[in-house]
Amino acid sequence: xxxxxxxxxxxxxxxxxxxxxxxxxxxxxxxxxxxxxxxxxxxxxxxxxxxxxxxxxxxxxxxxxxxxxxxxxxxxxxxxxxxxxxxxxxxxxxxxxxxxxxxxxxxxxxxxxxxxxxxxxxxxxxxxxxxxxxxxxxxxxxxxxxxxxxxxxxxxxxxxxxxxxxxxxxxxxxxxxxxxxxxxxxxxxxxxxxxxxxxxxxxxxxxxxxxxxxxxxxxxxxxxxxxxxxxxxxxxxxxxxxxxxxxxxxxxxxxxxxxxxxxxxxxxxxxxxxxxxxxxxxxxxxxxxxxx
Amino acid sequence: xxxxxxxxxxxxxxxxxxxxxxxxxxxxxxxxxxxxxxxxxxxxxxxxxxxxxxxxxxxxxxxxxxxxxxxxxxxxxxxxxxxxxxxxxxxxxxxxxxxxxxxxxxxxxxxxxxxxxxxxxxxxxxxxxxxxxxxxxxxxxxxxxxxxxxxxxxxxxxxxxxxxxxxxxxxxxxxxxxxxxxxxxxxxxxxxxxxxxxxxxxxxxxxxxxxxxxxxxxxxxxxxxxxxxxxxxxxxxxxxxxxxxxxxx
Numbered sequence: 001x002x003x004x005x006x007x008x009x010x011x012x013x014x015x016x017x018x019x020x021x022x023x024x025x026x027x028x029x030x031x032x033x034x035x036x037x038x039x040x041x042x043x044x045x046x047x048x049x050x051x052x053x054x055x056x057x058x059x060x061x062x063x064x065x066x067x068x069x070x071x072x073x074x075x076x077x078x079x080x081x082x083x084x085x086x087x088x089x090x091x092x093x094x095x096x097x098x099x100x101x102x103x104x105x106x107x108x109x110x111x112x113x114x115x116x117x118x119x120x121x122x123x124x125x126x127x128x129x130x131x132x133x134x135x136x137x138x139x140x141x142x143x144x145x146x147x148x149x150x151x152x153x154x155x156x157x158x159x160x161x162x163x164x165x166x167x168x169x170x171x172x173x174x175x176x177x178x179x180x181x182x183x184x185x186x187x188x189x190x191x192x193x194x195x196x197x198x199x200x201x202x203x204x205x206x207x208x209x210x211x212x213x214x215x216x217x218x219x220x221x222x223x224x225x226x227x228x229x230x231x232x233x234x235x236x237x238x239x240x241x242x243x244x245x246x247x248x249x250x251x252x253x254x255x256x257x258x259x260x261x262x263x264x265x266x267x268x269x270x271x272x273x274x275x276x277x278x279x280x281x282x283x284x285x286x287x288x289x290x291x292x
Numbered sequence: 293x294x295x296x297x298x299x300x301x302x303x304x305x306x307x308x309x310x311x312x313x314x315x316x317x318x319x320x321x322x323x324x325x326x327x328x329x330x331x332x333x334x335x336x337x338x339x340x341x342x343x344x345x346x347x348x349x350x351x352x353x354x355x356x357x358x359x360x361x362x363x364x365x366x367x368x369x370x371x372x373x374x375x376x377x378x379x380x381x382x383x384x385x386x387x388x389x390x391x392x393x394x395x396x397x398x399x400x401x402x403x404x405x406x407x408x409x410x411x412x413x414x415x416x417x418x419x420x421x422x423x424x425x426x427x428x429x430x431x432x433x434x435x436x437x438x439x440x441x442x443x444x445x446x447x448x449x450x451x452x453x454x455x456x457x458x459x460x461x462x463x464x465x466x467x468x469x470x471x472x473x474x475x476x477x478x479x480x481x482x483x484x485x486x487x488x489x490x491x492x493x494x495x496x497x498x499x500x501x502x503x504x505x506x507x508x509x510x511x512x513x514x515x516x517x518x519x520x521x522x523x524x525x526x527x528x529x530x531x532x533x534x535x536x537x538x539x540x541x
Contacts, residue, residue: 177365
């Protein structure tokens with residue numbers, strides 16, 4: 001039973017991880033919380049859902065959702081962030097909040113506010129491994145997450161674009177003086193974060209076999225908690241914190257009741273903020289690099 | 293041929309005039325020094341040249357192009373590289389990564405998400421060259437910030453060089469170094485200069501500046517008060533009075 005819950009928690013945690021990574025890519029290099037990422041995720045979910053519900057293959061659904069969310073992410077960058085880049089950090093954050101409300105309204109108008117259900121026969125196979133039952137859907141969710149996290153890790157650690165991202169995250173002024181283009185790199189960060197959010201949206205609609213226009217707020221806030229718990233200065237904190245929160249949530253529902261589920265997740269976040277403000281993987285302040 | 297020229301450059305911060313009507317030239321293949329007391333405006337001068345600050349008046353010309361209004365990254369991609377007074381390395385990067393990060397990026401977005409070997413094989417070669425030139429081979433995969441101070445300085449210079457600059461700006465390159473390390477750096481700078489690189493440096497260490505530079509400018513309270521060869525400047529009474537004092541007389 002416990003083992004079964006761990007697997008379920010991992011699946012949920014995988015989605016949290018992706019959304020948290022999406023938040024922290026933008027947060028890490030711009031120090032701006034792009035609140036609309038929650039809604040990009042929701043939008044990705046609907047786009048994927050629309051395609052799966054027509055009986056088209058999952059990879060196509062993923063591709064459309066990722067591209068759709070990526071395009072909207074770039075629009076958000078151009079309209080909600082770029083003109084405000086020299087304003088105090090709270091200003092672009094508020095404009096992304098505005099964008100998130102718009103997105104929610106658009107989706108509600110297109111698809112309605114009632115939850116949409118996936119046909120029940122989809123991905124309903126499962127494997128019995130000892131006492132644990134793993135659904136095909138769970139394997140898809142975890143597998144896709146691993147592939148995407150691997151792709152992001154490769155990009156950030158091994159490519160010129162990734163080095164530019166890290167350089168700007170650490171010290172934007174020095175990076176600029178080394179010839180790193182901040183606007184190109186910002187574009188890239190928004191685009192990748194959109195791709196990840198879109199993919200995560202499809203995965204969550206598979207996980208719940210349903211989607212509502214309000215899922216972005218729910219999961220988005222949890223992903224922010226995951227990012228904080230993992231450490232906002234360390235992109236990889238989400239890899240640890242995502243599964244942790246997913247498992248904590250599932251175990252709480254199983255053994256404590258679903259009414260206290262959010263209490264546990266956000267309680268953990270507050271606890272971390274009090275005891276280890278830099279997050280689980282966040283380094284010492286001096287590691288972050290000085291500003292010019 | 294002139295690599296860098298400043299024509300009447302001024303910089304004002306609110307009520308403070310940090311630079312007034314500064315004009316100087318760095319001829320191709322020369323090592324030019326700017327000296328002056330603390331607060332004379334030397335670092336401000338570098339920041340104006342590199343686009344970190346906008347000049348309030350006057351023009352900055354790089355190889356004949358007016359770069360006064362260009363953004364920093366464009367200036368750096370057009371042939372200026374710099375080091376910093378306080379070493380500014382990235383905490384998460386190895387020495388090798390530092391040598392890749394400053395390279396002018398060939399190609400577009402697609403190339404930038406490929407591994408360096410495919411994206412830009414020449415960048416890799418340049419990084420190898422810089423690694424060897426500064427004798428950093430043994431530190432290749434070490435996180436640069438964990439290295440001794442003198443080595444970190446070299447990493448910073450190597451990083452600046454990988455950008456293939458026409459002009460290298462050095463902000464107090466031998467600050468905090470002992471005589472032996474300074475000698476080693478001087479030899480490296482002469483070596484770079486021999487390869488055709490022009491250098492503009494700010495430095496406090498007088499013997500170092502005098503023995504390295506072909507041409508000197510003296511800045512005091514944001515105004516150039518003298519220029520000439522090291523010998524001429526050393527014996528200029530205005531300079532002696534303002535800056536060098538009796539120490540170098």
